[in-house]
Amino acid sequence: MDISELAQRVAQGERRAIARAITLVESGRDDHRAQAAELLAALGGARQALRIGLSGTPGVGKSTFIEAFGMLLTGQGLKVAVLAVDPSSTRSGGSILGDKTRMERLSRDPNAFIRPSPSQSHLGGVARRTREAVAIVEAAGFDVVLIETVGVGQSETMVAEMADVFMLLLAPAGGDELQGVKRGIMEIADLIVINKADGDLKPAATRTCADYSGALRLLRKRAQDPDEFPKAVMASALEGDGLDQVWGDVQALTDWRKTHGHFAKRRAAQAMHWFEAEVQHGVLSQLAKSSAVADQMTALRTAVQSGDIAASAAATQVLATFFAKTDS
């Protein structure tokens, strides 16, 4: 494969080239990794998009929301890429972008590009591949990247760490049976969108929105938030209600952060976070690859758990093994 030609075609926004480039960064093969590195270096980082993270469990109407929200943006002349992150995806479950039929209109839109989640993989790998896919669609000239996750494990935190704005999509809850939001998610959301605020569900949506507004007020103010943020709002993707308000909120938040320097600061911090994470991941995967280390940790496990050996003392033994191995 001619990587510089691929880079050129990606930069021209050629859809097949974009798809092929993403397939390349998704591959775990060593030769593909080298080519992916070459491709990303060729693409550079000059073009950047607004990165919006979006989480919501199945049933909240996420596909309908993304389709309607995406169409709103393309209707304003913006180019929109949708990337799905689902560490548990097997492509068959259909829980997330298993095919493009769930967003039929958006997938036919020439200004939209939809990419399903890569097949099953560990979260670390998914994080790297998603960041690299973001870099590719940005180089291809997309204005907005929606990074979607169903929120398995730590995937929301991961997506929030690569997004400029993080939205949580919820469905209206009935009466007292409020849906359990996974721990830590309210803490990272910039915007909580109560979807399906239409028809019979409207009153429930209003209550749910008030509940989450109240809960958000209990959280400590972040420096990167203007007044009123994080906030809970209502929308109906089905009827198209409230979507322009959501986009208005995203823009207001983004503008404020840009004006006050938080936007660039957040991106710089995220970039360094991932750089350090990659370095640490690399060192720790050397550690994980060492069978001598694994054997020793297994051997020490019971003693550590019972407190018969302090974690620090056990670690000292393991480290001696690791660095002796590495030295030899």
Added chain:
Amino acid sequence: MDISELAQRVAQGERRAIARAITLVESGRDDHRAQAAELLAALGGARQALRIGLSGTPGVGKSTFIEAFGMLLTGQGLKVAVLAVDPSSTRSGGSILGDKTRMERLSRDPNAFIRPSPSQSHLGGVARRTREAVAIVEAAGFDVVLIETVGVGQSETMVAEMADVFMLLLAPAGGDELQGVKRGIMEIADLIVINKADGDLKPAATRTCADYSGALRLLRKRAQDPDEFPKAVMASALEGDGLDQVWGDVQALTDWRKTHGHFAKRRAAQAMHWFEAEVQHGVLSQLAKSSAVADQMTALRTAVQSGDIAASAAATQVLATFFAKTDS
């Protein structure tokens, strides 16, 4: 210092020996680290206590609460150790256990042992020292260890990772100006105690308790929690109200977790967490010590932040440097 003699005296519950042993594990000197490892090995892990983490910012009446709660426990014949964790402590600020005068009665109680926070240190070091101090007071025969933190940085998460039960202490909030609870804390609390539920503050305490009860219901249920937990309750440490209920809740939660296997599972997971954390910390501190790595990361910083080089590609360069160094 004769370590085996020190271990013996600690095991007999001698207060001066306990204090001396904790001073030893708090030291960063290499020879002291070796002696500390020897001491902890000699003490073993046969005796264990109920570990209660307790967080609360200055002003919530934490000292008064710990004193009253501690006296309640010693009044039942239990031996209680109080360990303070404050990564920001300079011993002079007086924000946390700067001296024992703030818990005068408890510090004079022969069944209680109070240990102030060690002087300023990084969180990783504080975590290890606190876990080792816990091991020492457990070996000394204490039944309950209260691990107290003012909640600077990530210290609550750290304390929760070494506690069987984690309590958050709050003061009543007036009207709409609800106190900002630090992000992530509600997620790890087993019990939120609204203190100062007495006199004029009683109505505000009732409202605050209801607010947090509502907020806790929004969180997803954890497998390790029985019905009604996590919960928010009211207490008045000053008047002694509600403390027996708090202790009852702690026991009910603990008993349920023991019956359902979550107690042992949580401890085993915590032990492995700290073991792995120590190993990773050891490897990563080798990385951090490398000036070649530091120079290269600084050199790559701008390119990574601008996206001109992918984090993974930059990391590959740094890792080559690190392992080349280690190999040589």
